[in-house]
Amino acid sequence: MKEIKIPELAESITEGTISEWLVKKGDKVEKGDPIVELETDKVNVEVNADHAGVLVEILHQEGDDVEVGDVIAKVDEAAEAGASVEQSNAETPVAQHSEVEVEQPSQHPVQEEPSSEPTDEQNHVIASPAARKRARELNIDLNSIQPRDPLGRVRPEDVEAAASKKQDQKQSDTKKSAPKATEKTEFTKPVERVKMTRRRQTIANRLVEAQHEAAMLTTFNEVDLTEVMKLRSERKDKFLEKHDVKLGFMSFFTKAVVGALKDFPLLNAEIQGNELVLKKFYDIGIAVSTDDGLVVPVVRDADRLDFAGIEKEISNLGKKARDNKLGLSDLQGGTFTITNGGIFGSMLSTPILNAPQVGILGMHNIQKRAMVMPDDSIQVCPMMYIALSYDHRIVDGKDAVQFLVRIKELLEDPYDLLLEG
Template structure:
């Protein structure tokens, strides 16, 4: 019998949730066949079998949380598919039925023996109880009418509180005791029901409870951790995109013919960020213990929204790619994210992140850092606004607010502001940027 375990997935991933079983008990599989889809913090991955054989047991069900090394299924290398397992199940079912019948017979026999023993044992106890009750009743001072009423209502006289100063129990005392006992009995179930109802309902109106996906749980956890650990600040500026839009309009047809991809906004922003990072390297760093790690590479994360939450695939070596290469890579990663086909390598690393809330209509926001990175650029919606030009004339220009969130533990305010100004300058004069790119 072999065991299928959760393998080592990646350095930062130690657990996941079983999203879907791709096989069932009794299925015959070959070595390397995918058996289960696992939902991790970052992506869904398939777990393959290291052995060939027949699945004899599914240990973990869909929705279960599992860790690296956990056994999720068992496999018989010499087993036969479905048929044998089905006949074995039938045999075991028949055997269990016979066992149950025998157990029932034994249980009935034992029950009868216990009843006989209990009857023998209880008779002296009943006599003792009767005597003790009579004794306690005899010690109580009560009128004959009170004793008669107590017998009728099955009330123990020793439990009655007399109102007579001399302690004599009267019929009205017995009536009061009987009334109090019945009220107590009727109130107990009501209290239980009330408690049960309050435990069930936390809201006065209908609600729906939906279990958070592992990815959403991780996003929530990490966003809170970043705000607790980093000294996060945000600085803002605005950029005039007139020249970018003009350049895109002039080159878009030839660009598509030559490269097979559209010339979008993201390549301009990616290239502008890389240029600014080269001038302000602390925004391309991270803290490790008591050291600053200054990265000499430019792997730019591009935030992508999916149905399962935000993911940040990474454009590797963005400084070495031309505009077409950046656009092509962003397009490929975006499609993989939406199709839920991202690999762990697509998400690992990254030195700086760009997020574009403008695609959803956002005018202004304060993006949260993608730890352990120390900088993230937020793009927003493009709006035409009346702007005062250097010669005091007023023109309508396509403007965008930019937001840079940064970790103040590494980056000072002056450096953050200058970085954002440099991004603005590169975008407002994109011809050089395009040529250099």
């Protein structure tokens, strides 16, 4: 009989939730076959069988939380498919007989000898027989008890005191760990309780941590997208024909962000202890909404990609996110993030930092507004509000404002972006 354990997943992932069993008890599996899908904080991963044989026992069901190293199933290398049931039935009488033998002494209490010396690790503790019996009843480790007897002898009252202290500590820990939102448990009107997915719990915890750990501020500006839209209209057909991908807004914004980061490198940094880590590469995270929550896959070396390369990578990552096929390598190591609430109709928002990054750019919907031109004429222009949330521990307000101004300049004259790209 071989055990199937949760393997090492990644340095930052130590636990997960069983999302779906891909095989059932009695199925034949080969070494390397995926047998269960595990939902982790970041992505869903498949756990493969380490041994070939018949799956004879499943120890954790769908929805159970498991940690790295936990045994989740057992495989019989000698069994044939469908034989696990007979094997289980054959073992049942032995198991029942064993239980009878274990319980048999409890049917004759007169045979108990509380004063007999225990054979466990508590041998060296000086305790009265009554104290030892009470400790067994309350499941208290004699080694953890501080006796009041000057000679160090543990008495029953010491055991009772230790048990009371243990219970008080347990209640205190439970109270501390319980979220405030769960304190109110009764409602006068109908409600539905749905368990949060592991990913949603992680998103919630990290957003709170980001607000607690960073001195987060947000600054705003607006961009006239007349030239971007004109350029897209002129080039979109040839672009699609040549590159087999549509020319969207994200490539313009990604290029503008990279250009601005080069001018303001502190927004491409992070804090590690008492050091600033200034990154000389540009891995830009693009926030993508999925049914399970927001994920941020990373466009690697965005400064080295042209418009077509960025659009293809964003399209590929978006599809993988929606199909739940993102790998850990797709999500790790971003230096700056862009999020586009405009696709949902958002006019203005304050995005939350994606720690340990110190900057995130928020895009919003495009609205036509009457704008006063430099010559005092009034024109209707496609305008977008943009927001930069930043960590004030590293980035000063002046740099944050100028960063947004630089993005505005690049987007309002996108031909410079094309030349740089």
